[in-house]
Amino acid sequence: MTRPTTGAVGVQSKGDRLAALAFVAPTVLLVVGFVVWPFASTVRNAFSDVDGLGNVGRFVGFDHFRQVLGSEDFRSSLSATLRFVALTMPAGLVLGLLLALAAHRPLRGISLFRVIFSSTMATSAALSSALFITLFAPSTGAVRYALQSIGALGGDDRIDLLNDHRWAIVAVAAVTVWSNLGFGFILFSAALQSVPDVLYESAALDGARGFNTFRHITLPLIRPIAGVVAITSTASGVLSFGEIDFLTHGGPAGDTNVLAYSLYTKAFRDRDVSSAAVLGISLIVISLILGASQLRLLRSRLDDIAA
Amino acid sequence: MTSPREEGRRRRRRAPLPGRVARYALLITMSLIVLLPIYLSVVTALLPPKYRLAYPPPLYPKEATLDAFRLAIRRGSMLRYFVNSTVVSIAITAGQVATACLAAYAFTFMNVPYRRTLLWFIVGSGVVPSEAIIVGNFRTVARLHWIDSYPALIVPFLASSIGVLLLTRAFRNVPRDLIAAAQVDGCGHLRTLRHVVVPVARPAIGALAVVAFIGAWGQYLWPLLVTNRPDRRTLPIGLRSLAGGELSSFTVLSAAAVLTMIPLAILLIVFQKQLVRGLTAGLADH
Numbered sequence: 001m002t003r004p005t006t007g008a009v010g011v012q013s014k015g016d017r018l019a020a021l022a023f024v025a026p027t028v029l030l031v032v033g034f035v036v037w038p039f040a041s042t043v044r045n046a047f048s049d050v051d052g053l054g055n056v057g058r059f060v061g062f063d064h065f066r067q068v069l070g071s072e073d074f075r076s077s078l079s080a081t082l083r084f085v086a087l088t089m090p091a092g093l094v095l096g097l098l099l100a101l102a103a104h105r106p107l108r109g110i111s112l113f114r115v116i117f118s119s120t121m122a123t124s125a126a127l128s129s130a131l132f133i134t135l136f137a138p139s140t141g142a143v144r145y146a147l148q149s150i151g152a153l154g155g156d157d158r159i160d161l162l163n164d165h166r167w168a169i170v171a172v173a174a175v176t177v178w179s180n181l182g183f184g185f186i187l188f189s190a191a192l193q194s195v196p197d198v199l200y201e202s203a204a205l206d207g208a209r210g211f212n213t214f215r216h217i218t219l220p221l222i223r224p225i226a227g228v229v230a231i232t233s234t235a236s237g238v239l240s241f242g243e244i245d246f247l248t249h250g251g252p253a254g255d256t257n258v259l260a261y262s263l264y265t266k267a268f269r270d271r272d273v274s275s276a277a278v279l280g281i282s283l284i285v286i287s288l289i290l291g292a293s294q295l296r297l298l299r300s301r302l303d304d305i306a307a
Numbered sequence: 308m309t310s311p312r313e314e315g316r317r318r319r320r321r322a323p324l325p326g327r328v329a330r331y332a333l334l335i336t337m338s339l340i341v342l343l344p345i346y347l348s349v350v351t352a353l354l355p356p357k358y359r360l361a362y363p364p365p366l367y368p369k370e371a372t373l374d375a376f377r378l379a380i381r382r383g384s385m386l387r388y389f390v391n392s393t394v395v396s397i398a399i400t401a402g403q404v405a406t407a408c409l410a411a412y413a414f415t416f417m418n419v420p421y422r423r424t425l426l427w428f429i430v431g432s433g434v435v436p437s438e439a440i441i442v443g444n445f446r447t448v449a450r451l452h453w454i455d456s457y458p459a460l461i462v463p464f465l466a467s468s469i470g471v472l473l474l475t476r477a478f479r480n481v482p483r484d485l486i487a488a489a490q491v492d493g494c495g496h497l498r499t500l501r502h503v504v505v506p507v508a509r510p511a512i513g514a515l516a517v518v519a520f521i522g523a524w525g526q527y528l529w530p531l532l533v534t535n536r537p538d539r540r541t542l543p544i545g546l547r548s549l550a551g552g553e554l555s556s557f558t559v560l561s562a563a564a565v566l567t568m569i570p571l572a573i574l575l576i577v578f579q580k581q582l583v584r585g586l587t588a589g590l591a592d593h
Contacts, residue, residue, distance in 0.1 A: 007416075007417075007418060008416065008417050008418040009416050009483055009486045009487050009490060016417060016418060017417075017418055017419075017420055019413075019417065019496055020413045020417035020418055020419040020420070021413075021419065021420065023409040023410060023412060023413035023417065023419075023496070024409070024410045024413045024414070024419055024425060026405075026406045026409060026410070026465070026466065027406045027407070027409070027410040027429055027466045027471060028410075028425065028428070028429070030406065030462075030463075030465055030466035031428070031429060031432045031466055031468070033447070034444055034447070034462075034463040034466075035432040035435055035440065036432070037443060037447065038440035038441075038442070038443025038444045038446075038447065039435060039440050039443070040443075041440075041442075041443040041446070042439065042440050042442065042443055045442070054446060098337070099337060099341075102330070102333050102334055102337055103334065107327065107330060107331075107334075110334075113334045113337075113338060114579075115576060115579065116338045116341055116342060117337070117338070117341060118575070118579070118582070118583075119341065119342070119345075119572065119575070120341065121521065121575055121582065122568055122571040122572040122574075122575050123525075123568065124524065124525025124526075124527070124543055125525060125527050125543065126525070126527055126542070126543030126544070126546045126547055126567075127525075127542075127543065127546065127564055127567050127568055128344075129546075129550075130348075130546045130549075130550060130560055130561070130563065130564035130567075131344045131345060131347075131348045131561070131564050132344055133550060133557075133560070134347070134348060134351050134557045134560065134561055135344060135347060137557060139360075139362060140360055140361065140362050140364055140557070141364065142347055142364045144362075145362070145363045145364055178341075178344065181341060183586065186582070186583050186586050186587065187586060187587060189583075190583065190586075190587040235436075239436050239438050241438060241527060241528050242525075242527035242528070242543070245527070245528075245531070245547070246546075246547055246550065260438045260528075263438065263439070263441075264438075264441075264528065267441070267442045268532065273442060276442055277442065279439075280438075280439035280440060280441075280442070281439070283436055283438060283439040284435055284436065284439045284440075287434055287435065287436045287439070288434060291434035
C-alpha cells in the first residue's frame with residue numbers, strides 16, 4: 001500500500017475542514033478581489049458603453065470588439081507587439097544559452113563569471129532604461145561614438161535612435177534583451193546541469209565532438225526548459241510596458257505603441273475604458289494560449305501536485 | 308590505450324592550455340558586453356558637470372566627483388524613493404510568503420474541501436496578466452481611497468499563485484511522520500507550520516522570497532498609476548521622473564540608476580542560490 005502524500009494527517013473533525021478553509025482563505029480572497037473581480041469588470045466594460053467617469057451604460061454586444069479590433073490603431077499595435085517579440089525572444093534565447101554554455105564546465109574563477117552573467121537580474125525595466133538612455137543620447141551617446149568608430153555614421157551626424165522610425169523598436173528591444181540576459185542564463189545553466197556527465201562521456205567514446213555532442217545530446221535534453229524560456233519571454237514581450245514608457249512613450253508615430261502601452265493610453269489618457277477592456281481581453285487571450293502551451297510542457301509536474 | 312574511466316578522469320582534471328585561454332577570452336568578452344552599460348553609467352555618474360556634454364563620451368573617469376550622487380540624493384529625493392521601495396517590497400515579500408505558506412500547508416496536510424478546484428483556481432489566476440485587468444484594480448483602489456498610500460502599492464500583490472504552487476510542491480517532501488508527531492505532542496496547525504514545516508522547507512521559502520522581492524522591487528506600471536505625490540513614488544517611478552523632469556541631466560540620472568542598482572546587486576550576490584532555485588523551481592529538479 002502506498003501512503004498518501006497529501007490530505008489530512010491524523011484524525012479529522014468538522015472543525016479541521018473549517019480550519020483548512022481559513023488557511024486558504026487569504027489567498028482565495030485576494031485572488032477574487034484582485035483578479036476575478038477586475039477580470040469581471042473588464043469583461044463587462046468590453047461589452048457595454050462606459051462613459052469617461054466609469055459609469056456603465058447599456059449592453060452593446062460585440063460593438064467595441066468590432067470597432068477596436070478592426071481599427072488601424074489595433075493593427076499597428078499588434079504588429080509592433082509581434083515585431084517586438086520577434087526581436088527580443090530569439091535573441092534572448094540564443095544569448096542566454098551562449099552565456100550558459102560558456103560558463104558551464106568548471107574552470108578557475110568561473111563563479112565570478114556566473115555572478116557577472118546573472119547580474120542583470122538586479123535591473124528592472126526602469127533601471128535598464130535609465131542605464132541605456134545615456135548611451136542612446138543623440139549627440140553625446142556611446143552608441144553614436146561606436147557607430148562613428150566603425151564608420152557607419154558620418155563624423156558630424158547625430159543619431160537619435162529612440163526617435164528613428166526604423167531603429168526605435170530595435171533600441172527598446174535591445175534594452176529588454178540585455179535586461180533579461182540574467183534570467184535566460186540562470187535557466188539555461190540549470191538545464192545544462194541537469195544533463196548527466198555520463199552522457200557526454202559515452203558520446204565522446206562514440207567519437208562525437210563539439211557541435212555534434214551539443215546537437216545530439218545537449219539540445220534534446222534542454223529542449224523543455226528552452227521551451228519554457230521561449231514562452232516566458234514571449235509573454236513578457238507581449239506585456240512589455242516599462243522600457244517603452246521610459247524610452248519612447250510608444251513613439252515615434254506609434255512605432256513602439258505595443259498592445260500594453262496602447263491599453264494604458266486608452267484607459268488613462270483617453271478615458272476610453274471600453275476600448276481598453278477589449279485590449280485587455282485580447283492580452284488575456286494571448287496569455288491563455290501561451291500559458292496553455294507552458295502547462296503542456298510542465299503538465300506532468302502540475303498533475304503531480306494536484307493529485 | 309587508456310581505459311574509458313581514466314580517459315574521463317583526465318578530461319575532467321584539466322583541459323589543455325590553449326583551450327583554457329580561449330575559454331577565458333570568451334568569458335571575458337561576454338562579461339564586458341554584459342557589464343558595459345553598467346560601467347559606462349558609473350563613469351557618467353562620476354563626471355564633473357563640465358564634462359556633461361563631452362563628446363566622445365569618456366570611457367574612464369578622468370576626473371571623478373560624487374556631485375551627481377549628492378544631487379540625486381538631495382534634489383532627486385532618491386532616499387525617499389529608496390525607503391518607499393524597501394517598505395513596499397519587504398511587505399509584499401512577507402505577505403506572499405505568509406499567504407503561500409498557509410495555503411500550501413492546507414493543501415498538503417489538511418482536508419481542504421474542493422481541494423483540486425481551489426488549487427487549479429489559484430494556479431489558473433496566475434495566467435491572467437495584471438496589465439490586462441489594471442483598470443478594474445485601479446478603480447478598486449481608488450474607491451478604497453488608497454491612492455498615494457502604501458496599501459495601494461502592497462495589498463493587491465499579497466497573494467502569489469506561483470508561490471502556492473512552489474510551496475505545495477516543497478511541503479510534500481516534509482516527512483508526514485514529523486507532522487503526525489507534532490500533532491501527537493499537541494501542536495495546532497499554525498504551530499506545526501511554524502516549527503516543523505517552515506524549517507524543513509526553508510530553501511523553497513527562501514527561493515519564493517527572493518523572487519517575490521525582485522518582482523516587487525522592479526514594478527513599474529502599477530506604482531506609476533497609483534502614486535501621484537512625489538514622496539510616494541518608488542525607485543523605478545523616481546527614475547522615470549528624473550529622466551523626464553527638470554533635473555534632467557545624464558550624470559544625475561546615471562548616479563540615481565547606480566544607486567538603485569547597488570542594494571539589489573548586493574542582495575542577489577548574497578542570495579544567488581535562492582534566486583537560482585526560485586527561478587528554476589519546477590523546471591530543472593528532475
